[in-house]
Amino acid sequence: MLEIRNLQVKVEGKLILKGIDLKVNAGEVHAIMGPNGSGKSTLAHVLAGRESYEVTEGKVTYLSHNLLELPPEERAREGVFLAFQYPVEIPGVNNVYLLKAALNAMRKHGGLEELDAMDFLKLVKDKMKLVEIGEEFLYRAVNEGFSGGEKKRNEILQMAVLEPKLAILDETDSGLDIDALKIVAHGVNSLRSPERAMILVTHYQRLLNYIVPDHVHVLSGGRIVKSGGRELALELEARGYGWIEQEAAGAARAEAK
Amino acid sequence: MTAVPMDRLARERYLAEFSELEARLPGTRLPWLAKARRDALERFAETGFPTTRNEDWKYTNVAAIEKRPFPAARVAAADDAVARRAGELALDGAYLMVFVDGHLSLPLSRVTGLPTGVAVQGLAETLEARSDLVEALLAGESCSNGFEALNLALMADGAVIYLPRGVALERPVHVLYLATRDGTASHIRNLILAEDGSEATVIEHYAALNGTASFTNAVTRIRQGNNARVEHIKLQQESPKAYHVAAIQSLAGRDSRFTSHSIALGAALSRNDISTRLDDENAECHLNGLYMAGGRQHVDHHTRIDHAKPRGVSREYYRGVLDGAARAVFNGKVVVHADAQHTDAHQSNNNLLLSREAEVDTKPQLEIFADDVKCTHGATVGQLDPDMLFYLRSRGMEEAQARSLLTYAFAEDVITRIKVAPLRARIEEFLIHRLPEGGSIKELL
Numbered sequence: 001m002l003e004i005r006n007l008q009v010k011v012e013g014k015l016i017l018k019g020i021d022l023k024v025n026a027g028e029v030h031a032i033m034g035p036n037g038s039g040k041s042t043l044a045h046v047l048a049g050r051e052s053y054e055v056t057e058g059k060v061t062y063l064s065h066n067l068l069e070l071p072p073e074e075r076a077r078e079g080v081f082l083a084f085q086y087p088v089e090i091p092g093v094n095n096v097y098l099l100k101a102a103l104n105a106m107r108k109h110g111g112l113e114e115l116d117a118m119d120f121l122k123l124v125k126d127k128m129k130l131v132e133i134g135e136e137f138l139y140r141a142v143n144e145g146f147s148g149g150e151k152k153r154n155e156i157l158q159m160a161v162l163e164p165k166l167a168i169l170d171e172t173d174s175g176l177d178i179d180a181l182k183i184v185a186h187g188v189n190s191l192r193s194p195e196r197a198m199i200l201v202t203h204y205q206r207l208l209n210y211i212v213p214d215h216v217h218v219l220s221g222g223r224i225v226k227s228g229g230r231e232l233a234l235e236l237e238a239r240g241y242g243w244i245e246q247e248a249a250g251a252a253r254a255e256a257k
Numbered sequence: 258m259t260a261v262p263m264d265r266l267a268r269e270r271y272l273a274e275f276s277e278l279e280a281r282l283p284g285t286r287l288p289w290l291a292k293a294r295r296d297a298l299e300r301f302a303e304t305g306f307p308t309t310r311n312e313d314w315k316y317t318n319v320a321a322i323e324k325r326p327f328p329a330a331r332v333a334a335a336d337d338a339v340a341r342r343a344g345e346l347a348l349d350g351a352y353l354m355v356f357v358d359g360h361l362s363l364p365l366s367r368v369t370g371l372p373t374g375v376a377v378q379g380l381a382e383t384l385e386a387r388s389d390l391v392e393a394l395l396a397g398e399s400c401s402n403g404f405e406a407l408n409l410a411l412m413a414d415g416a417v418i419y420l421p422r423g424v425a426l427e428r429p430v431h432v433l434y435l436a437t438r439d440g441t442a443s444h445i446r447n448l449i450l451a452e453d454g455s456e457a458t459v460i461e462h463y464a465a466l467n468g469t470a471s472f473t474n475a476v477t478r479i480r481q482g483n484n485a486r487v488e489h490i491k492l493q494q495e496s497p498k499a500y501h502v503a504a505i506q507s508l509a510g511r512d513s514r515f516t517s518h519s520i521a522l523g524a525a526l527s528r529n530d531i532s533t534r535l536d537d538e539n540a541e542c543h544l545n546g547l548y549m550a551g552g553r554q555h556v557d558h559h560t561r562i563d564h565a566k567p568r569g570v571s572r573e574y575y576r577g578v579l580d581g582a583a584r585a586v587f588n589g590k591v592v593v594h595a596d597a598q599h600t601d602a603h604q605s606n607n608n609l610l611l612s613r614e615a616e617v618d619t620k621p622q623l624e625i626f627a628d629d630v631k632c633t634h635g636a637t638v639g640q641l642d643p644d645m646l647f648y649l650r651s652r653g654m655e656e657a658q659a660r661s662l663l664t665y666a667f668a669e670d671v672i673t674r675i676k677v678a679p680l681r682a683r684i685e686e687f688l689i690h691r692l693p694e695g696g697s698i699k700e701l702l
Contacts, residue, residue, distance in 0.1 A: 048647075048651050049647075049650070049651065050647055051647070052643065071650070071656065072647060072650040072651050073650045073651075073653050073654055073655055073656065075651075076650070076651055076652055076653035077653050081651075082651050084648065084651075087648070088642075088644045088645050088647075088648040090645050090648065090649070090663070090666065091666060091670065092665070092666025092667070092669050092670060092702075093649075093662060093663075093666050093701060093702075094701060094702060097700060097701045097702070098649070098652060098654075098701060099652075100700075101652075101653070101654060101700070101701055102652040102653045102654070105652075105653035105654065106653055109653075142648075158652070162652075
């Protein structure tokens with residue numbers, strides 16, 4: 001579904017991603033882990049189309065598309081969804097109307113009939129149970145005055161309604177207490193399906209206790225330095241990131257020779 | 258021989274006009290008024306229109322008004338086009354006064370069913386029949402610049418609203434000023450007298466027939482007694498060729514509240530001076546404003562709040578949206594006098610620049626002479642938030658639509674403060690139409 005080859009990205013003139021290779025198939029859940037500043041969030045945002053990030057090298061193929069050529073809105077309509085680490089507050093824009101517009105933009109793009117207000121509301125209320133979010137959230141401005149946990153649940157609600165093909169969750173666990181984390185994880189797990197791929201970007205192993213990944217990758221210094229199964233995440237929890245960084249540095253030295 | 262300077266030509270033109278009109282201006286039989294008019298004219302003859310050398314007019318050049326003759330519009334019967342336009346603009350549920358080129362049109366107005374003692378009438382008829390109502394206000398008038406002086410000398414009509422003690426006017430008064438003739442001036446003077454404990458909402462609405470290149474010179478004086486509440490809404494949507502200068506001044510008594518909304522959308526050049534004096538203890542004022550300009554429009558707001566007595570509260574909230582090569586000026590002066598302890602004043606001015614050529618000069622001006630006060634202010638000038646734009650686009654929204662939506666939401670934050678629902682809806686509709694993707698954002702609000 002997604003193939004990233006030698007992706008290099010500059011942010012404000014500084015090279016942050018230094019050649020990422022990653023292949024994600026439908027039905028798989030990949031966790032991208034790594035220390036702060038390793039480029040995890042940059043990767044998530046570049047896939048969603050953040051324009052201030054400059055791609056200097058590489059190619060990203062999503063389904064049959066050259067993903068990097070599509071503007072963010074087209075990626076969204078093609079089924080790419082980014083759950084933000086810091087969902088943006090947008091005063092004056094109604095939460096549920098935005099969600100309806102988002103869903104209908106996708107449906108229209110896919111040749112489906114747009115949902116009317118009644119059918120849409122039925123769908124949303126159904127999905128709301130999944131993330132235990134109250135109806136009052138629907139009619140407030142997008143994320144305005146939401147607590148950290150409410151914002152994250154709102155992101156998962158959007159994801160549940162939009163049913164993306166590729167969901168990228170950027171540090172969805174950050175700032176959540178254990179109860180909120182369980183709710184969010186439950187929401188994500190119920191969306192796992194053989195047609196859908198997920199990329200979980202996370203600093204901590206904690207989330208992976210609840211959402212069990214098929215593959216774990218460690219990002220360090222702008223490169224994927226180690227890939228493995230779920231056990232890699234557990235090892236990281238036990239040993240920290242230090243040893244990986246040393247191993248990577250050693251490998252780089254060997255390569256240089 | 259040297260050429261006669263433009264400002265002198267303008268002065269001579271208006272002096273000549275005054276001599277010609279004087280005998281026909283309303284209230285000629287009143288000696289105090291004749292004196293007030295002559296004094297004002299003398300003042301204008303001395304100063305002329307303000308120039309950019311004057312600090313308060315530094316960014317607003319009124320040479321275009323000075324250069325061109327704008328003789329005062331004469332009274333004329335409203336034709337069908339004017340009547341139709343007035344009908345379209347009239348607000349549901351409001352008392353309606355319609356001024357055509359500065360003169361009250363009785364056939365187009367409807368002010369029936371007023372509570373006992375309340376007066377809603379034209380200045381011209383008031384000067385002829387009830388001059389006692391307005392004498393104190395006009396005879397004691399001090400004009401702060403050439404426009405105000407010219408207005409006092411030449412004022413022909415305006416709205417007079419008198420609220421006796423304790424009367425609350427439930428329906429708003431919609432005062433609609435229609436400019437219909439090119440190259441004419443309307444010197445409008447409005448007087449609002451709110452006795453102790455009275456309450457009213459007044460909408461000054463300046464509009465035009467398509468493309469009228471007129472000059473509006475309006476002055477509004479408001480006097481509020483103790484515990485009186487006046488909600489004043491000024492909506493300026495004159496034609497893009499019009500010139501508009503307006504001064505609103507309110508004097509607020511003990512425990513009173515003055516709320517002003519200034520929504521400036523039209524005119525080639527517009528200038529608003531809005532000043533409030535919290536003249537007794539525990540008075541409160543709220544000044545809200547939205548200016549939206551594009552093309553080569555120029556829009557200037559100069560506000561002034563005088564905290565004269567203790568425990569006054571003022572809240573000022575202005576926003577601007579500038580596109581094209583538009584230019585905006587915001588100057589917010591707050592003076593806390595020595596006597597005004599426990600003043601609580603807050604001011605903010607936020608500007609959104611949608612193009613590289615658009616420009617804004619914003620300046621808070623705080624002068625504090627009391628020591629136990631709380632005064633804050635903040636001004637911002639910026640573009641649409643890239644994080645918000647990206648968030649909306651990542652949810653499948655077209656960029657142009659996202660831009661329009663965020664611009665609307667920014668402006669709407671001022672409009673929501675207007676309590677008159679049909680007027681609010683009218684302004685929202687106007688904003689939506691003005692935005693490039695307006696139609697498509699409607700269902701998102």
